[in-house]
Amino acid sequence: MRPMTTPPLDDRLTEEVLGHLGVVAPAPTTDLLDALVTAYTRRVPWESASRIARRARTAETTDCPRWPEEFWRQTFRQGTGGTCFESNYAFFSLLRALGYEGYLTINDMGAQIGCHTAIVILLDGQQWLVDVGMPIYLPLPFGPASTEPRRTPFHTYTVRPDGPGRYQVERAPHPNPNCFTLHDRPIPDATYRAATTADYEPTGYFNDRAIITKVIGDEIWRFNGVVPPLLESFVYGGRADQLLNGDYADAVASRFGIDAEIVRAALRLTGVE
Numbered sequence: 001m002r003p004m005t006t007p008p009l010d011d012r013l014t015e016e017v018l019g020h021l022g023v024v025a026p027a028p029t030t031d032l033l034d035a036l037v038t039a040y041t042r043r044v045p046w047e048s049a050s051r052i053a054r055r056a057r058t059a060e061t062t063d064c065p066r067w068p069e070e071f072w073r074q075t076f077r078q079g080t081g082g083t084c085f086e087s088n089y090a091f092f093s094l095l096r097a098l099g100y101e102g103y104l105t106i107n108d109m110g111a112q113i114g115c116h117t118a119i120v121i122l123l124d125g126q127q128w129l130v131d132v133g134m135p136i137y138l139p140l141p142f143g144p145a146s147t148e149p150r151r152t153p154f155h156t157y158t159v160r161p162d163g164p165g166r167y168q169v170e171r172a173p174h175p176n177p178n179c180f181t182l183h184d185r186p187i188p189d190a191t192y193r194a195a196t197t198a199d200y201e202p203t204g205y206f207n208d209r210a211i212i213t214k215v216i217g218d219e220i221w222r223f224n225g226v227v228p229p230l231l232e233s234f235v236y237g238g239r240a241d242q243l244l245n246g247d248y249a250d251a252v253a254s255r256f257g258i259d260a261e262i263v264r265a266a267l268r269l270t271g272v273e
Contacts, residue, residue: 103186
């Protein structure tokens with residue numbers, strides 16, 4: 001493995017993040033890794049609203065990315081999260097601060113190349129796929145000869161070998177069982193940061209649709225960001241839809257705990273008001 005170049009969070013911010021997640025962190029273990037992913041998906045949303053709002057008020061693309069310090073501070077203040085590039089980077093910086101070893105990857109989704117990121121953690125001789133940027137709801141063990149599935153409260157996942165350094169990440173039950181193609185190769189920090197910046201360009205992803213996903217209670221909840229606006233909830237193999245009425249921004253902000261003005265700006269910019 002190449003030397004890790006992604007900087008860890010400083011000690012003070014690490015303690016604040018752990019407090020926000022409600023996790024006590026002893027030495028790095030698989031149990032702690034499970035706890036961190038579980039807490040993250042319940043406290044920090046996957047969402048594109050904050051990046052849409054930020055892109056609109058930021059003149060230079062190079063100033064758009066929220067690096068870990070700013071990412072976590074905005075999470076504390078306004079309940080935001082992010083999409084895969086920023087959220088996995090911020091989460092990996094936390095893991096680095098807690099003593100985990102690993103690296104960031106950039107991966108494909110079908111014909112879309114280099115569109116999704118994930119973390120690989122090396123622990124006790126095992127590789128673990130960690131991805132709060134989809135999210136995947138628990139770390140997944142994987143390797144060249146391993147296809148052992150892991151069940152989470154929402155899906156059962158399998159990381160299936162598909163050639164040297166290549167894996168198919170799959171879930172069931174789900175209408176689209178293939179999550180993404182994992183390319184198991186470390187991405188240097190500078191390369192990852194450049195890709196994160198480029199994701200704010202017009203060719204980037206989720207710049208034109210406000211989507212929000214978060215575990216609330218025992219269900220996955222999602223705002224779909226289309227017209228008519230829907231709140232969707234998911235349990236293992238099931239789905240229910242709830243049509244929104246009235247002030248969409250207030251309803252969405254209340255459900256997901258995100259600052260209403262960020263949601264309102266994102267909806268206005270994407271034509272959903």
